Structure formats: structure tokens, C-alpha cells
Amino acid sequence: MSQDLLTEISNAFEPFDPPPQGAYVDCGSVRGDWSILTELGRKIIRSKTTTCQLYTGHRGAGKSTELLRLEKYLTEQKYFVVNFGADDEDIDIADTEYADILMACTKHLVKKVKFEDPNPLKGISSWLQARADSLSELLLTELKFDGLSLEQQVSQITKITATIKAQPDNRKKIRERINANAPSLLQVLNDFIDAGKKSLIKQGYKDLVLIVDNLDRIIESQKSANELSNYDEIFIKRHDQMRGLHCHVIYTVPIAMVYSERCTQLQNNFNETDVLPMIMLQNEKGEKSEEGLAKFREIIAKRIAPIAINGQDIGLTLSKAVETQVFESKEVLERLCLMSGGHIRLFIKMIQKALDHTDDLPISRKAVNRAIEDAKEDYLNAIFDHQWNLLSEVNATNQIPNAENDKEYPRLLANRCVLEYRYRDQDDKLKRWYAVHPLVKELDKFRV
Structure with missing residues (x-):
């Protein structure tokens, strides 16, 4: 049953397909109330x-x-x-x-x-x-x-x-x-x-x-x-x-x-x-957004819930215990979420990759780390040597500088090395800020 279940879960996380019927999650509240x-x-x-x-x-x-x-x-x-x-x-x-x-x-x-x-x-x-x-x-x-x-x-x-x-x-x-x-x-x-x-x-x-x-x-x-x-x-x-x-x-x-x-x-x-905008899982100070993390848990739960094996609604049971039965701990799941930067397709790809390194549920810390390391390699190959200093500037200011070489920043946005986030402050003013992708920040070449 375990291999059949893992196959069903893996197929529920196809990164290039739209969410299955009934699996859509409205993330507008963590996209700056964007609809x-x-x-x-x-x-x-x-x-x-x-x-x-x-x-x-x-x-x-x-x-x-x-x-x-x-x-x-x-x-x-x-x-x-x-x-x-x-x-x-x-x-x-x-x-x-x-x-x-x-x-x-x-x-x-x-x-x-x-x-x-x-x-x-x-x-x-x-x-x-x-x-x-x-x-x-x-x-x-x-x-x-x-x-x-x-x-x-x-x-x-x-x-x-x-x-x-x-x-x-x-x-x-x-x-x-x-x-x-x-x-x-x-x-x-x-x-x-x-x-x-x-x-x-x-x-x-x-x-x-x-x-x-x-x-x-x-x-x-x-x-x-x-x-x-x-x-x-x-x-x-x-x-x-x-x-x-x-x-x-x-x-x-x-x-x-x-x-x-x-x-x-x-x-x-x-x-x-x-x-x-990207889904905000952390604020400018690096503090976790519990609402954003809850949205990502909901994405997992809704994709898993319809799974049935031999007439048993095992997916529904797992969807109610994502942090303990699908992943080995809340901390392991949160690390995977945070490393995605709030990027849904990357998040889904990393789940599928972690499942490739899983023989039985729950998904282990080791499997998640393997998925993260594989994703980091993609970003390492996308960054040119002269762009590391630009990434450090974004990391220091959470903004895109209006600099002489500002043509580089659109390229960094296009290849998702820099991500854009939005939120509403207490006065309902729209705030826009930028962050270096968490995977990029974990690369050895990145300098704070």
C-alpha cells in the first residue's frame, strides 16, 4: 500500500498542472489582498x-x-x-x-x-x-x-x-x-x-x-x-x-x-x-508569517485529501495531520515552505523531489534537504559572477536600487533570484518589497 500511496501523492503534486478540482487555495490575503x-x-x-x-x-x-x-x-x-x-x-x-x-x-x-x-x-x-x-x-x-x-x-x-x-x-x-x-x-x-x-x-x-x-x-x-x-x-x-x-x-x-x-x-x-505578487511566508525582518505558512499547509492538505487506496479514504486522514503524518515534523515542513520563497510551483516541485527520496511516510528531514539542495543547484547555475553584489544590495535594503546597472535587476526578477512581495499596513497602505530568494541566500557565493 505504501508505494501505491506515494505514487498517488506524487501525482497530486504535478508542478506544471493547475490544481485538481477543488484543490484551489485563495492566497489573496498573503499577496497584499490581491484578487x-x-x-x-x-x-x-x-x-x-x-x-x-x-x-x-x-x-x-x-x-x-x-x-x-x-x-x-x-x-x-x-x-x-x-x-x-x-x-x-x-x-x-x-x-x-x-x-x-x-x-x-x-x-x-x-x-x-x-x-x-x-x-x-x-x-x-x-x-x-x-x-x-x-x-x-x-x-x-x-x-x-x-x-x-x-x-x-x-x-x-x-x-x-x-x-x-x-x-x-x-x-x-x-x-x-x-x-x-x-x-x-x-x-x-x-x-x-x-x-x-x-x-x-x-x-x-x-x-x-x-x-x-x-x-x-x-x-x-x-x-x-x-x-x-x-x-x-x-x-x-x-x-x-x-x-x-x-x-x-x-x-x-x-x-x-x-x-x-x-x-x-x-x-x-x-x-x-x-x-x-509572491505569497509572503516571511516579512522584511525575516519573521515567519503564520498565515502564509497556513496557506501552504492548506495547499498540501487539499491536494492529498481526495486520495483513496483500496476504497480507504487515506488521503482525508493524512490531510488532517500534514505536519506529523505526511512530514516527520512541523519544523521539516516549515523549512521546505520557507525555502520555496512563497513560489508555488517550486514548492510543489520540491515536494515531488522529496517524495523521490522517500520509501515510506512521513517525509524525512533528509529527503527535504535533498530536494532543497537540488533546487539550489538550479539557482547557482542561473547567477553570473557580477550579479552577486547586486543580490547583496537587495538583501540589505529589501528594495531594487535605481542604479546605473539597473538593467540587471529585471533579469534577476525574471529568473526568480529576486522575489517581489506585497502587504497592507495598519493604515491599509500597500507596501511593496523585494527579497533575495531563500535558496540563493544559502549558496556559498552569497555575501550578506
Whole structure:
């Protein structure tokens, strides 16, 4: 039974999957009272015009999970939501430009929005058909729309996005053809959206919301010193087109861009970017947050509770004794929590790693230490020699200095060596502070 149980527990902690049904834990109170329903949802519900919002946070902090929560909330409020992860099928995060995103949005909108028009894609299909000959050469397959069913037309669009993602040699040429005619493609896509919204309203929906997730994973690249980086091309140069869709839109954006000299331009183009803060397990003085630790215990309990072995609800029993039956002591569990820095995905990965070194419950101190040591190696490999002094500055001040070399700090935020936290003080003022990741502070090269 013990091996079956360990297998079930390990599978309950898949770091790249959203929490199982019923396992979501609301951590807003230890994120500075941040709520996606308030920060992003209300802007949509209370706006009489379409909105375009940017959303970011540390990789693995729970952004996608919160977006799923927002999708559920908006659906309950009678909004039709199209939510997709751009890197799943459509973009190569190591080489992404605006044209890739526009085609991905086109594909997912035409796949999801259903209405009565017998040929709803006539504008989009005509646009693509006019360029079919040149695109077919690059797709290495015929591109045609005449006489096809709706599903077959959608599959033709999927050919384009699949090629953009999978074939670097043809990617640039496809982009050139799309970029040269992007305004007209945007227009026919908006014609589709406008018609779709009319149909959705007849079906009882209030409006259409498009959520484009995982754009924060895009890796910044620059072809030459005289050219814009892909970040700037997408979110600065093309901001009018990014905002140009005739529906509510939420884009995730790389955190390194938000904490850079471009933040003012982003605010001017999109208004303020909403940031998902890290879960606070310690305050600036290093004192433990009992509320934050309780949230992490709840995360474990809710994932374990549904587990049953041979008809026995053993998971429910374990969920009530996480500190003594799942882990060998409260201290061992707390160390694992604190070493995560409040980073949910890392916390879950370390639990899974500790289970790899466990033959029987409870999880021992030795197994937890092995998981921590493995995680420390990842951070050691991510830090360059010249960055150690910068980390010491953050550790001393709990702030990101406005220094000559401040371009380094966005990089440290992006690779999670520095984490951002928020809380409300006694006067309900929002306080923002930064900390060096606890795993980094335990590395031999770190200097206080």
C-alpha cells in the first residue's frame, strides 16, 4: 500500500498542472489582498467599452491558475471567454514576434466563437485565400478555403500557426507576408469578432473576452543593436494593433519588461500592468508569517485529501495531520515552505523531489534537504559572477536600487533570484518589497 500511496501523492503534486478540482487555495490575503477578480475582472465587468489589460508575475507563481479562476468567474457572469496558452501550439517562445500572436489569436477565436452565419469566416478566409499561393510555398502544403466546411477552414488556419511554431526556416517569410498586411487582417478579424459578439448576445452572453496566456515566457531577442527587441516590437511598436481587437483582451507580459526602463511606455500604451505578487511566508525582518505558512499547509492538505487506496479514504486522514503524518515534523515542513520563497510551483516541485527520496511516510528531514539542495543547484547555475553584489544590495535594503546597472535587476526578477512581495499596513497602505530568494541566500557565493 505504501508505494501505491506515494505514487498517488506524487501525482497530486504535478508542478506544471493547475490544481485538481477543488484543490484551489485563495492566497489573496498573503499577496497584499490581491484578487484577480478585482484587479482584472471588475475592469471588464464595469467598462462600457472594450478593455485591454496586461498581467504578469514570476514564472510558476500561479498566474495561469488565477486566469482559470477569472475565466470561471467571467463565464458565470455571462461572458464568453476564449483562454489559451500561446506557447502550447502556436508560438516558439525563443523566437516570437507580433505576427505570430495575431495569427494565434485568429485561430483560437475562429475555433471557439460559434454563431449562425453559414460562412462566418468569409472575411478571414478571403484574406488568406488572396495570399494562398505565396503561403502555400512556405507551408509545403496547399492552402485553400473555397468549398470547405467551417472545421476544414479552421484547419487551414491551424496549418499556418503550426508552421510558425515548428519551422524556423519559413517562419520569417510567413511573418513578412502577415506583417505587410497586418492592418487588413486585423480588420477582417474584427469583422468576425463583431459578428460573433452579436450572435453571442443573442445566446445570452454579455460580451467576448480573449485571454492570451504564456506570452510572459517569451525570451527577449534582438537581431542587431540598431533594431528593436521582440519585446519592444510586440508591446511598444505594435501596441495599437495589440489593443485593436474589438473585444476585451488580457495579455500576459514578461516580468522583466515591466521592471525596466520601458515600464512608463507600457503604462502609456496599456495603463498599469497588474502584477501577481509572491505569497509572503516571511516579512522584511525575516519573521515567519503564520498565515502564509497556513496557506501552504492548506495547499498540501487539499491536494492529498481526495486520495483513496483500496476504497480507504487515506488521503482525508493524512490531510488532517500534514505536519506529523505526511512530514516527520512541523519544523521539516516549515523549512521546505520557507525555502520555496512563497513560489508555488517550486514548492510543489520540491515536494515531488522529496517524495523521490522517500520509501515510506512521513517525509524525512533528509529527503527535504535533498530536494532543497537540488533546487539550489538550479539557482547557482542561473547567477553570473557580477550579479552577486547586486543580490547583496537587495538583501540589505529589501528594495531594487535605481542604479546605473539597473538593467540587471529585471533579469534577476525574471529568473526568480529576486522575489517581489506585497502587504497592507495598519493604515491599509500597500507596501511593496523585494527579497533575495531563500535558496540563493544559502549558496556559498552569497555575501550578506
